[in-house]
Amino acid sequence: MTRTLIKNLAPLPAGTVTVAGWVETVRDQKKVQFVVLRDESGALQLVNPATRELGEDADDAQRAALAITEAISGLAHGTMVRVTGELKHDERVKLGGLEVKIAELEVVSEALPETPIADDSSLDKRLDWRFLDLRRPEAALIFRIQTTFEHALRTYWVDRDFIEIHTPKLMASASESRAELFELEYFEGKAYLSQSPQFFKQMAQPAGFGRVFEIAPAFRADPSFTSRHATEFTSIDAEFSWIDSHEDVMAMHEELLAAAFTAVVEKHGAEIEALFGVELSVPTLPFPRIPLAEAHEIVKAGGYEVPRTDGDLDPEGERRLSAHVKETYGHDFVFVTDYASGIRPFYHMRHEGDAGLTNSYDLLYNGTEISTGAQREHRVEVLIEQAREKGLEPEELEFYLDFFRYGVPPHGGFGMGLARVLMLMLGLGSIRETTYLFRGPTRLLP
Amino acid sequence: MTRTLIKNLAPLPAGTVTVAGWVETVRDQKKVQFVVLRDESGALQLVNPATRELGEDADDAQRAALAITEAISGLAHGTMVRVTGELKHDERVKLGGLEVKIAELEVVSEALPETPIADDSSLDKRLDWRFLDLRRPEAALIFRIQTTFEHALRTYWVDRDFIEIHTPKLMASASESRAELFELEYFEGKAYLSQSPQFFKQMAQPAGFGRVFEIAPAFRADPSFTSRHATEFTSIDAEFSWIDSHEDVMAMHEELLAAAFTAVVEKHGAEIEALFGVELSVPTLPFPRIPLAEAHEIVKAGGYEVPRTDGDLDPEGERRLSAHVKETYGHDFVFVTDYASGIRPFYHMRHEGDAGLTNSYDLLYNGTEISTGAQREHRVEVLIEQAREKGLEPEELEFYLDFFRYGVPPHGGFGMGLARVLMLMLGLGSIRETTYLFRGPTRLLP
Structure with missing residues (x-):
């Protein structure tokens, strides 16, 4: 299914969509999992009712649901995923009044679990x-x-x-x-x-x-x-x-x-x-x-x-x-x-x-x-x-x-x-912020 | 007077205009002088009825006419000039059906008389x-x-x-x-x-x-x-x-x-x-x-x-x-x-x-x-x-x-x-023609 940019979801009717981007946050609650997915155009809340274990009479759908739940639990920040699911308009969702309920999730490219920079990292480290x-x-x-x-x-x-x-x-x-x-x-x-x-x-x-x-x-x-x-x-x-x-x-x-x-x-x-x-x-x-x-x-x-x-x-x-x-x-x-x-x-x-x-x-x-x-x-x-x-x-x-x-x-x-x-x-403190890759006397990398 | 680009002359009515560019050719006939002036937008024929000598009772206007004639005779190819004169539409003029009769001519920047390249110069020389x-x-x-x-x-x-x-x-x-x-x-x-x-x-x-x-x-x-x-x-x-x-x-x-x-x-x-x-x-x-x-x-x-x-x-x-x-x-x-x-x-x-x-x-x-x-x-x-x-x-x-x-x-x-x-x-033979200033193993100048 063709990928839709997140910024283009709002005018769409409820229904099946495919989105792709990187995992910004995962909120892994017992009964329900939330993922904030970001792409080049915006951020979107994904939701998944968790399937934590299988009954003895589990069918393929239930096994698939368990697999998705476990995949979400294992998502590192930054991992690139492609998701197909049901788009729902819901005003209560802070992130643009939209939510996609996950039906399929493909981990396209995994991220190392430790992100080397955080919000409070120095400019040089960033x-x-x-x-x-x-x-x-x-x-x-x-x-x-x-x-x-x-x-x-x-x-x-x-x-x-x-x-x-x-x-x-x-x-x-x-x-x-x-x-x-x-x-x-x-x-x-x-x-x-x-x-x-x-x-x-x-x-x-x-x-x-x-x-x-x-x-x-x-x-x-x-x-x-x-x-x-x-x-x-x-x-x-x-x-x-x-x-x-x-x-x-x-x-x-x-x-x-x-x-x-x-x-x-x-x-x-x-x-x-x-x-x-x-x-x-x-x-x-x-x-x-x-x-x-x-x-x-x-x-x-x-x-x-x-x-x-x-x-x-x-x-x-x-x-x-x-x-x-x-x-x-x-x-x-x-x-x-x-x-x-x-x-x-x-x-x-x-x-x-x-x-x-x-x-x-x-x-x-x-x-x-x-x-x-x-x-x-x-x-x-x-x-x-x-x-x-x-x-x-x-x-x-x-x-x-x-x-x-x-x-x-x-x-x-x-x-x-x-x-x-x-x-x-933009009122920023340095041209290092507004240069794609800054070059200075001691900086040639990356 | 504001300079008009040559390409913008055609729709203008007959009247006074100012143009500026470089001298492409001078045809210095006894009775009349023709200059082809080129600017970034096109080429234009300038014309001047020659004043070759002054009578004893010459007035300022005749002295000015003599000065323009002599200035035109001395124009080297490439010299930058600014000209004010009378625009005339004339179908017989091959160059765009336009002509400007020179009233004032200012030599803005003189060119050395010998142009170092000609139409048949080698690419390298060019x-x-x-x-x-x-x-x-x-x-x-x-x-x-x-x-x-x-x-x-x-x-x-x-x-x-x-x-x-x-x-x-x-x-x-x-x-x-x-x-x-x-x-x-x-x-x-x-x-x-x-x-x-x-x-x-x-x-x-x-x-x-x-x-x-x-x-x-x-x-x-x-x-x-x-x-x-x-x-x-x-x-x-x-x-x-x-x-x-x-x-x-x-x-x-x-x-x-x-x-x-x-x-x-x-x-x-x-x-x-x-x-x-x-x-x-x-x-x-x-x-x-x-x-x-x-x-x-x-x-x-x-x-x-x-x-x-x-x-x-x-x-x-x-x-x-x-x-x-x-x-x-x-x-x-x-x-x-x-x-x-x-x-x-x-x-x-x-x-x-x-x-x-x-x-x-x-x-x-x-x-x-x-x-x-x-x-x-x-x-x-x-x-x-x-x-x-x-x-x-x-x-x-x-x-x-x-x-x-x-x-x-x-x-x-x-x-x-x-x-x-x-x-x-464009069907050209070398990227040297389509590069503003070519750089090769033996070329760093100009």
């Missing part, structure tokens, strides 16, 4: 057993939200004629900083893992693609252990031509996020509130914009002195700025704009008439940076000058500089961390 | 200058098709409650063969680049995700230089639970491809015929299925002896089988099923009662393999046995084997190479 940790309904919901979020991003872009590209992750040189670069043996030479698709999404502009996007892994040999960093993460990237300034990038960025949040709220809003206690709403447009210099003043006026000397905000400064924006504008997002050239990469375009500032922004969401965007410098001689100034050797960048020598339109774009957005959306 | 090569309308179309194809795949899956996952590309051990593995320094130890998401998409099954997909890079340290291999490629992967056999996987796979081909034919069918001379159609369902043993007989009956001793088909055998299928069933696709265990990985499930055959298939399209699919072995003791038989150390696979010890549903899936599908769809 990550050791991530495939069991992901069975929690909250964890599964995170990745259903991820699916909806990404599909909405891509749909927004596809509807606007963006081209999806897959840039190579194997490179001949660094694209960002040499300090956080993974190096590998590549046949007779060396290769490096891409830290971002920056150079190659820019390449699409002289290539005449107009507008491109990519959602793909990026790699940073970053030895830090914060809740916001990973050695491998999913980067959401867009880049497009014929912009006038970073304002055009921000305008697309905020519209894109509003579209994606709309999809998530519509599809998962109620579940997010039920499982995470978060009342998610669609951000209003435009997002507030605050120049970095002004952001510093706001944070300082709030009584906090950012302990960095390079002019950037620190995490506490970001939190305080976001709190101020929330209080003043009622907004969860804020674009911090016009970063100083000293703390931006060489390829950010600088202000016309003030080389100390860049046409760039960071996007903060609920107190944490999720994205950096900018207009790029497309004039090759200026680009070379800026690279030199940052201590880079233009000779090593020749392949990249060539992109700017045969005609290139003004362009810009952004990169955004998927796991960070989800972490902040 | 790849050296890929960002210029991609300006060809055929090349741009490939990636617009890619965009439509992938979006249709994901939409099919999202509509059916598949979850999108991002599996890590950094691994502690090999997932396929140790022979084609990239190794890197990872802090104090070693890591390996993922050859496929196999283990981790399977992990989603005991995790209770039900159905998952991923489109992401995969890496093979494959020293071969064929038209079908790369060291980095985009892998399209799906995996789902509660299947009865590989037949369930094939049924999803063919439905998925029909959906994606439908989207491509609808959106790009006419352009594909115009630029590639290919009349693309949507494949009918079901695709033909031929067991491998029978495929060998067909090829042999056609007069070809496959020169391999391991029982697999070779590329010529695949071409001949596909030609037979095309002739017999009129179909471009064929599932070759029931591969021998000896030529399949340890995780493929074997036939019940005949361990020599697997519940697996290869999918051939227009004569070449594009995908491998299978039901997976989910019984841990059988899996360990099969791993041992292949010479693998179960101790090295512990993290993977754990996935099968706490309850796992029967499951299966496939992996499919994106660039191969596009190459075969």
Whole structure:
């Protein structure tokens, strides 16, 4: 008999159904047994009137009933079973007002009786057993939200004629900083893992693609252990031509996020509130914009002195700025704009008439940076000058500089961390929770 | 004035417009100049009545006209320009029946006068200058098709409650063969680049995700230089639970491809015929299925002896089988099923009662393999046995084997190479043409 997903049972009439999933709990009472079965769509109560012993005149049906009772008594948590039985609608059943009375039970795959993690296990221990940790309904919901979020991003872009590209992750040189670069043996030479698709999404502009996007892994040999960093993460990237300034990038960025949040709220809003206690709403447009210099003043006026000397905000400064924006504008997002050239990469375009500032922004969401965007410098001689100034050797960048020598339109774009957005959306404490399999300096397994 | 894409000009009335793109050709006649301007959406003829010299009583307008004329004479191929002028509909103009008479011309980004590649450049040379090569309308179309194809795949899956996952590309051990593995320094130890998401998409099954997909890079340290291999490629992967056999996987796979081909034919069918001379159609369902043993007989009956001793088909055998299928069933696709265990990985499930055959298939399209699919072995003791038989150390696979010890549903899936599908769809000779930036043993640049 065809399997029915648990979420599809409610509209069915009473009658025979087949369900399949894993055993969440067993309540093995003397006269009656209850099993909570969970599948990818929900949870269901199964019931079985226990047959504990056979009379001398037991028939086949009674023997089968005894076998089912004993099988249920032996079910370990997590065991995969397929069950056929009678669906009954019963309002008294807390779990969705439904119950299935077991007629046949097949143990498809047994679980070891001792589950290695429990509800109070540490995050690190849960990550050791991530495939069991992901069975929690909250964890599964995170990745259903991820699916909806990404599909909405891509749909927004596809509807606007963006081209999806897959840039190579194997490179001949660094694209960002040499300090956080993974190096590998590549046949007779060396290769490096891409830290971002920056150079190659820019390449699409002289290539005449107009507008491109990519959602793909990026790699940073970053030895830090914060809740916001990973050695491998999913980067959401867009880049497009014929912009006038970073304002055009921000305008697309905020519209894109509003579209994606709309999809998530519509599809998962109620579940997010039920499982995470978060009342998610669609951000209003435009997002507030605050120049970095002004952001510093706001944070300082709030009584906090950012302990960095390079002019950037620190995490506490970001939190305080976001709190101020929330209080003043009622907004969860804020674009911090016009970063100083000293703390931006060489390829950010600088202000016309003030080389100390860049046409760039960071996007903060609920107190944490999720994205950096900018207009790029497309004039090759200026680009070379800026690279030199940052201590880079233009000779090593020749392949990249060539992109700017045969005609290139003004362009810009952004990169955004998927796991960070989800972490902040759901009020979670670490990107380890919103990454399918986290990778850090001491974590390569499972 | 706001830029209008060239493809959006046709419905506009005569009047002032601004367009921007790169110079494809300049025809610099004495009395009149023609420029073909191309942008991401199409090509347009610009016209300028030449002003070659100024009279003694020249006014500002005449001086401006001279400046435009001289600017046009100096335009190198590829230069990015922004032009404002008068749009005129004129049926005599071959290029779309449109012309813009230049009023203002801004050179936004100059190109070096010597373009390093030409129409007759070798593929290898074109790849050296890929960002210029991609300006060809055929090349741009490939990636617009890619965009439509992938979006249709994901939409099919999202509509059916598949979850999108991002599996890590950094691994502690090999997932396929140790022979084609990239190794890197990872802090104090070693890591390996993922050859496929196999283990981790399977992990989603005991995790209770039900159905998952991923489109992401995969890496093979494959020293071969064929038209079908790369060291980095985009892998399209799906995996789902509660299947009865590989037949369930094939049924999803063919439905998925029909959906994606439908989207491509609808959106790009006419352009594909115009630029590639290919009349693309949507494949009918079901695709033909031929067991491998029978495929060998067909090829042999056609007069070809496959020169391999391991029982697999070779590329010529695949071409001949596909030609037979095309002739017999009129179909471009064929599932070759029931591969021998000896030529399949340890995780493929074997036939019940005949361990020599697997519940697996290869999918051939227009004569070449594009995908491998299978039901997976989910019984841990059988899996360990099969791993041992292949010479693998179960101790090295512990993290993977754990996935099968706490309850796992029967499951299966496939992996499919994106660039191969596009190459075969468009009748191209190499995946280098359908990969944004190809990576091979001797190619890491640009």
